[in-house]
Amino acid sequence: MARLFGTDGVRGLANGDVLTPELALAVARSAAHELLALRTAAGRPLAVIGRDTRPSGPMLEAAAAAGFVSAGVDVLLLGVVPTPVVAHACSRGGADLGLVVSASHNAMPDNGLKLFGPGGWKLPDDVEVALEAGLGATRERPTGLALGRITSSTDVVASYVDGLLAALPARPSGLKVVVDCAQGAASALAPEVYRRTGAEVVAIAADGDGERINDGSGATHLELLQAAVVEHGADLGLAHDGDADRCLAVDAAGTVVDGDQLLALLAVAMHERGQLPTGTVVATVMSNLGFVRAMDERGIRVVQTAVGDRYVLEAMRAGGHALGGEQSGHTVLLDHATTGDGLLTGISVLGRMAETGQSLAELAAVMTRLPQVLVNIRAQRSRAVDADVLDAVAREEGLLGATGRVLLRPSGTEALVRVMVEAETAALAAEVADRLAGVVGRAE
Numbered sequence: 001m002a003r004l005f006g007t008d009g010v011r012g013l014a015n016g017d018v019l020t021p022e023l024a025l026a027v028a029r030s031a032a033h034e035l036l037a038l039r040t041a042a043g044r045p046l047a048v049i050g051r052d053t054r055p056s057g058p059m060l061e062a063a064a065a066a067g068f069v070s071a072g073v074d075v076l077l078l079g080v081v082p083t084p085v086v087a088h089a090c091s092r093g094g095a096d097l098g099l100v101v102s103a104s105h106n107a108m109p110d111n112g113l114k115l116f117g118p119g120g121w122k123l124p125d126d127v128e129v130a131l132e133a134g135l136g137a138t139r140e141r142p143t144g145l146a147l148g149r150i151t152s153s154t155d156v157v158a159s160y161v162d163g164l165l166a167a168l169p170a171r172p173s174g175l176k177v178v179v180d181c182a183q184g185a186a187s188a189l190a191p192e193v194y195r196r197t198g199a200e201v202v203a204i205a206a207d208g209d210g211e212r213i214n215d216g217s218g219a220t221h222l223e224l225l226q227a228a229v230v231e232h233g234a235d236l237g238l239a240h241d242g243d244a245d246r247c248l249a250v251d252a253a254g255t256v257v258d259g260d261q262l263l264a265l266l267a268v269a270m271h272e273r274g275q276l277p278t279g280t281v282v283a284t285v286m287s288n289l290g291f292v293r294a295m296d297e298r299g300i301r302v303v304q305t306a307v308g309d310r311y312v313l314e315a316m317r318a319g320g321h322a323l324g325g326e327q328s329g330h331t332v333l334l335d336h337a338t339t340g341d342g343l344l345t346g347i348s349v350l351g352r353m354a355e356t357g358q359s360l361a362e363l364a365a366v367m368t369r370l371p372q373v374l375v376n377i378r379a380q381r382s383r384a385v386d387a388d389v390l391d392a393v394a395r396e397e398g399l400l401g402a403t404g405r406v407l408l409r410p411s412g413t414e415a416l417v418r419v420m421v422e423a424e425t426a427a428l429a430a431e432v433a434d435r436l437a438g439v440v441g442r443a444e
Helices: 021-036 057-070 083-091 125-133 155-166 189-196 223-232 259-273 289-297 309-319 342-356 360-364 381-385 387-403 426-443
Strands: 010-013 046-051 074-080 097-101 110-116 150-152 176-180 200-204 236-239 248-251 280-284 301-305 323-325 331-333 372-378 405-410 416-422
Touching: 021 046, 021 057, 021 097, 021 110, 021 125, 046 057, 046 083, 057 074, 057 097, 057 110, 074 083, 074 155, 083 097, 083 110, 083 155, 083 342, 155 189, 155 342, 176 189, 176 223, 189 200, 189 342, 200 223, 223 236, 223 248, 236 342, 248 259, 248 360, 259 280, 259 289, 259 323, 259 331, 259 342, 259 360, 280 289, 280 309, 289 301, 301 309, 309 323, 309 331, 331 342, 342 360, 372 426, 381 387, 381 405, 381 416, 387 405, 387 426, 405 426, 416 426
Parallel strands: 046 074, 046 097, 074 150, 176 200, 176 236, 280 301, 280 323
Antiparallel strands: 010 110, 097 110, 236 248, 323 331, 372 416, 405 416
């Protein structure tokens, strides 16, 4: 039987076959049992719940709150807030548990459940396995005064914003930024935060209309932001996804600046300030080879992990590294946050521009992106390790030498093998990818 929890919690069609109010209640009850069993602090434990703007959010929020309360856990409802606010409530606000009701960049009909444990960290795999195994367990139910209580507060949000502004290296007064909020969790908060940095802000897709969340806007649909930056003559644009744990950017000419480029310019900035204690930045195997080269040229070591911000974070914590991220725009600045934080990334970019007086295009030029081709091949996932496929990969890598690379990665959810090729030219990358696709697909 497939695991319920994926790389970032549970996601699916809200009120469909899996992601139901009943499941939200059961997840909350099981989380209370698994994560709070070792709690030694006095008083009733506290869980915080935040959500994005989807119409299904209040339904799942209410069910999860009922699950926590029925397990004897107090609940603090944060309402519509970015995912990093919930992590902040656990890391610095004293909450024992955090639950985010969001499907991030997915389309509106979907929703999700993402948990943070004590300290604001995402749950490790073994805890998720135990939590999932306990979903149907029968447990003693508290009654009377032992039941939890439900309250709401905005104090956590204020504390989170104060922390963001304290991390700003220089005030970007005079800079004009367009921010695309994807009609998601940051619709109200992101424009306010960027204005408080001193920047002039134009907000788009910021009505908080959950029926249109991620619909042609946000970090997965940058065309709207590109056009708006040029139209308004802005210095840059910043795009968030539905729960605002991602940030991608657009320079003044409307050119996309992806997560690798943002990570590179922040790595250089932190290295210059002496804020990379290990001289290392953590990225995934999907990061562009141009990123790795740029870091090597500046004496910054790169540690690469499996795809997924949780794996980036695990490597950061294990090695004591301060910075990590993904090409998709998840960036973790561990001195200030315990998870990817799109707003923190955004103000860090603004602060770097103010600190150096350089444009975003100039800062992003710290790395040169190699052309990258990604092909999804319908084949059994095991094909990625078959001998004939590995031989073909070795041949192509020999042809590319140090000027490119090949990455084969089986899909975690479908019968697909993903072939990624980087080379000095787009034509060469496409040729290599096409040849490998022919080998991988032959078994079908």
